[in-house]
Amino acid sequence: MKFFIDTANMNEIEKAYELGIISGVTTNPSLVAKENISFEERLKEITALVPGSVSAEVIALDAEGMVKEGRQLAKIAPNITIKVPMTPEGLKAVHTFAKEGIKTNVTLIFSANQALMAARAGASYVSPFLGRLDDIGQNGVDLVRTIAEIFAIHGINTEIIAASIRHPQHITEAALAGAHIATVPYKVIMQLFQHPLTDKGIEAFLNDWNNRK
Numbered sequence: 001m002k003f004f005i006d007t008a009n010m011n012e013i014e015k016a017y018e019l020g021i022i023s024g025v026t027t028n029p030s031l032v033a034k035e036n037i038s039f040e041e042r043l044k045e046i047t048a049l050v051p052g053s054v055s056a057e058v059i060a061l062d063a064e065g066m067v068k069e070g071r072q073l074a075k076i077a078p079n080i081t082i083k084v085p086m087t088p089e090g091l092k093a094v095h096t097f098a099k100e101g102i103k104t105n106v107t108l109i110f111s112a113n114q115a116l117m118a119a120r121a122g123a124s125y126v127s128p129f130l131g132r133l134d135d136i137g138q139n140g141v142d143l144v145r146t147i148a149e150i151f152a153i154h155g156i157n158t159e160i161i162a163a164s165i166r167h168p169q170h171i172t173e174a175a176l177a178g179a180h181i182a183t184v185p186y187k188v189i190m191q192l193f194q195h196p197l198t199d200k201g202i203e204a205f206l207n208d209w210n211n212r213k
């Protein structure tokens with residue numbers, strides 16, 4: 001499973017990218033709104049740094065509007081992936097983008113059938129939202145497992161991005177469930193490093209080194 005970072009904050013992207021573990025970036029309108037910047041300028045900055053997929057979400061709700069917006073966004077850099085919501089209009093747009101060779105990430109996936117339809121429309125990625133499912137008492141990881149099983153049975157190449165990640169346990173479970181990618185907030189990426197025995201081990205090694213004869 002690969003890691004994407006889920007943010008539009010340049011400082012977080014730079015710091016995470018330096019770690020060598022980040023293969024892509026996902027943004028959404030809420031994350032961009034926090035930044036108080038030009039979306040286009042920010043996408044230029046991100047794509048100049050990160051060579052992998054950078055998801056940019058369309059705002060229009062009709063297929064024609066999504067296609068118009070998506071084509072403009074796709075011109076910013078070759079590694080832009082157009083993020084489209086899981087609606088009938090969204091899938092029409094995905095179908096058009098697929099014919100034009102523009103990569104898409106179908107977002108707000110909450111059921112296996114939605115993921116299957118998105119894949120059949122030509123989506124490059126589907127994003128099931130784990131945390132938001134957990135919030136309403138359903139199991140987000142189970143959904144990833146089901147989608148991965150269906151895609152494997154039917155030889156579907158669309159990649160599964162485990163999204164709405166809230167804590168380190170989601171990462172391990174999504175990897176075991178067959179997600180190809182997890183898109184992770186910066187805070188959770190840093191939590192992945194933490195283990196008391198690592199800290200204790202470093203302290204003991206340093207003490208022994210400093211007290212050597």
Ligand code: E4P
Nearest residue numbers: 006026027028132163164165
């Ligand atoms: C995915 O691409 C979305 O940007 C994101 O994971 C949503 O997460 P949230 O439920 O924490 O807002």
